[in-house]
Amino acid sequence: MKGDPNIDFWRIFYIYHYIEFIKMNDLTKSSTQGYQTGPELNPILDFAVIGAGIAGLTAASKISALGHKLAVFEKARGTGGRLSSKRVVYDGGEAMAFDLGCVSITGKSEIFSQQLESWHSGGVIAPWWMDDQNKTHYVAVSRNSALTRHLSENLECHFSTRVSSLQRIDDIWHLFTFNERGENEGGENDRGEKLLAKAKNVILATPPAQAYDLLPAGSRFKGALESVKVGAQWVMGLELDNDLSGLPAISYPKSDTVYSISQESCKPGRRNREFNVGSTILQVQASQNWTRDHLESTHEQVKGALMRELEQHLQQPLRITNAYVHRWLYSCITQGIETKEGYLWDEEGLGLIGDYLNTDFDGVESAWLSGQQLAEQVTS
Ligand SMILES: Cc1cc2nc3c(=O)[nH]c(=O)nc-3n(C[C@H](O)[C@H](O)[C@H](O)COP(=O)(O)OP(=O)(O)OC[C@H]3O[C@@H](n4cnc5c(N)ncnc54)[C@H](O)[C@@H]3O)c2cc1C
The missing domain is CATH 3.50.50.60 (FAD/NAD(P)-binding domain)
Structure with a gap:
C-alpha cells in the first residue's frame, strides 16, 4: 500500500530531529561530568x-x-x-543533613550587606539569629550549598x-x-x-x-x-534524641577541644519531610589547636573525644542516633x-x-x- 508522500516526509522529518535531540541531550549530560x-x-x-x-x-x-x-x-x-552541606543516609533510608563547613554568613562591608539583602529578598538565604552587635547571621535555604548552586x-x-x-x-x-x-x-x-x-x-x-x-x-x-597560613579542623555532625531547645543557636564552650556547637535543626528551612524530622542536629567544630594535635587520629577516635567533651559541656548523657565526622585540611585562614x-x-x-x-x-x-x-x- 502506498502512503501519502506528504505524511512520509513529515514522519521522516520528525524522526530525524527526535534522534538528533536525544543525541544532543546525552552529550550535554556527559559534558558536565568530564570535559x-x-x-x-x-x-x-x-x-x-x-x-x-x-x-x-x-x-x-x-x-x-x-x-x-x-x-x-x-x-x-x-x-x-567550604560552603557545602552533607547529607548522610543510614541503613534503613533515614537521612541526616547538616552544613559541613561554613555555619552562617554575616556582612561587614556595605556592598556585601546589600548582596545579602538581595539574596534574602530572592529567597536564597534566610536570617537565622542576631548577635549582640545587631549583626544578622544568615543561612542558605534549605542547605548552605544552595547558595553556590544558585x-x-x-x-x-x-x-x-x-x-x-x-x-x-x-x-x-x-x-x-x-x-x-x-x-x-x-x-x-x-x-x-x-x-x-x-x-x-x-x-x-x-x-x-x-x-x-x-x-x-x-x-x-x-x-x-x-x-x-590555613588551619585544619575536624567537624562532626550529630543527630540526637535529646531535647536541647534551651541551647543557643551557636555556642562557644570554654574548652580546648570543642570550638563551637551550632544547632543545625533550628536553622530556618532545615526540617522537611525528608530530613531531620523531629530530631536535634548539631554541628560540632573541634578547635584548631586540638585538630592540629589530632590530625592523624581515626574518625572513631575523633567522634569519641568530641562526644565526651559535648556530654560534659551539656551536663547530660547524649542519646546519639547518628554521627559523622569530616577533616577539613584547609578550614579557616589564620594569615x-x-x-x-x-x-x-x-x-x-x-x-x-x-x-x-x-x-x-x-x-x-x-x-x-x-x-x-x-x-x-x-x-x-
Ligand atoms: C568548618 C568551617 C566553618 C566555617 N565557618 C564559617 C562561618 O561561620 N562564616 C564564614 O563566613 N565563613 C566560614 N568558614 C569559611 C568559609 O567557608 C570560606 O572562607 C569560604 O567558603 C571560602 O570560599 P572559597 O571559594 O575561597 O574557597 P573554597 O570554598 O575552598 O572553594 C574552592 C574549591 O576549589 C576546588 N578545588 C580545589 N583544587 C581543585 C583542583 N585542582 N581542580 C578543581 N577544583 C579544585 C575545591 O574542591 C573547592 O570546591 C568556615 C569554613 C569551615 C571549613
Whole structure:
C-alpha cells in the first residue's frame, strides 16, 4: 500500500530531529561530568575558572553574564567547597543533613550587606539569629550549598574534574587533568596527563595550597602564597534524641577541644519531610589547636573525644542516633595576603581569588569580595 508522500516526509522529518535531540541531550549530560577533550570539540575559552566555591562562582557568574565564553572546573561532585552541606543516609533510608563547613554568613562591608539583602529578598538565604552587635547571621535555604548552586545556575560547570596542572603554550593556557583511571600515565603531555581545556585566561579559585600546586614553576605568586597560613579542623555532625531547645543557636564552650556547637535543626528551612524530622542536629567544630594535635587520629577516635567533651559541656548523657565526622585540611585562614585589590592578577591572564586575599574581611564575605573584585577588573 502506498502512503501519502506528504505524511512520509513529515514522519521522516520528525524522526530525524527526535534522534538528533536525544543525541544532543546525552552529550550535554556527559559534558558536565568530564570535559570533552580535544581542541576541535571545545573552542578556546575566554576564561577557565578552577574551583566552584563562593569565590569562583561569584567571579564566573559575573564574567559569564557579560557574554564571555567561560567554564568552571571543580574536583568535587557539586558546588560549595567550604560552603557545602552533607547529607548522610543510614541503613534503613533515614537521612541526616547538616552544613559541613561554613555555619552562617554575616556582612561587614556595605556592598556585601546589600548582596545579602538581595539574596534574602530572592529567597536564597534566610536570617537565622542576631548577635549582640545587631549583626544578622544568615543561612542558605534549605542547605548552605544552595547558595553556590544558585550562583552556578547559568554556568557551564564540570564536576568531578580535578585540574592537575597548567601550562602556557603559544600564549594560551592549557589545563590538564588525570586520565580516566585517575593516574598520571598514558596521557598527552610530558607528565602523562590529558588535555582538558584551553583558555585565554585562568582564574584559580581554590584554597591557597592547591593554587600553589597549580601555579607554573617560576610564577611570581608562589612567594606570596608561601606566607599564607590555613588551619585544619575536624567537624562532626550529630543527630540526637535529646531535647536541647534551651541551647543557643551557636555556642562557644570554654574548652580546648570543642570550638563551637551550632544547632543545625533550628536553622530556618532545615526540617522537611525528608530530613531531620523531629530530631536535634548539631554541628560540632573541634578547635584548631586540638585538630592540629589530632590530625592523624581515626574518625572513631575523633567522634569519641568530641562526644565526651559535648556530654560534659551539656551536663547530660547524649542519646546519639547518628554521627559523622569530616577533616577539613584547609578550614579557616589564620594569615592571609594583604592585597589592595582583593585578588592577584598577572599580565598573562592568570588570576587568584579566595578568602585569603582580603585580610580586612573573613570567610564567605572575603571570598565573595575577592571574586567580585577580580570580575570587575577583568571585565572593565
Ligand atoms: C568548618 C568551617 C566553618 C566555617 N565557618 C564559617 C562561618 O561561620 N562564616 C564564614 O563566613 N565563613 C566560614 N568558614 C569559611 C568559609 O567557608 C570560606 O572562607 C569560604 O567558603 C571560602 O570560599 P572559597 O571559594 O575561597 O574557597 P573554597 O570554598 O575552598 O572553594 C574552592 C574549591 O576549589 C576546588 N578545588 C580545589 N583544587 C581543585 C583542583 N585542582 N581542580 C578543581 N577544583 C579544585 C575545591 O574542591 C573547592 O570546591 C568556615 C569554613 C569551615 C571549613
